[in-house]
Amino acid sequence: MITHFQFKPLFENxxxxxxxxxxxxxxxxxxxxxxxxxxxEWTTGTPEPADLQSLTSQIHELMLYHVYE
Structure with a gap:
């Protein structure tokens, strides 16, 4: 389970x-x-291959909820 998820824009614009x-x-x-x-693109560490697909899916859902809605 992902905890303390945060995001911020990559660019000033x-x-x-x-x-x-x-x-x-x-x-x-x-x-x-x-x-x-x-x-x-992972900048600090890469999750275990067994967890990668599940994590990517969870992150995508969080971004859809927070950014695109």
Missing amino acids: KNIPGWHISFYFKKQRYTGIYHQTGKI
């Missing part, structure tokens, strides 16, 4: 898509860049 994201998962902090296409 908020009309340009792209966001810095950060969150905790299994007591470890992860950060990355979420692109408009849904691609995530």
Whole structure:
């Protein structure tokens, strides 16, 4: 389960898509860049391959809820 999910615009011009994201998962902090296409570039660590698909899906849902609605 993702906790303490945060995001902020990647660029000063908020009309340009792209966001810095950060969150905790299994007591470890992860950060990355979420692109408009849904691609995530991990900037601190990469989640375990077994967790990657589930995490990506959860992050995408959170971004849809917070940014696109």
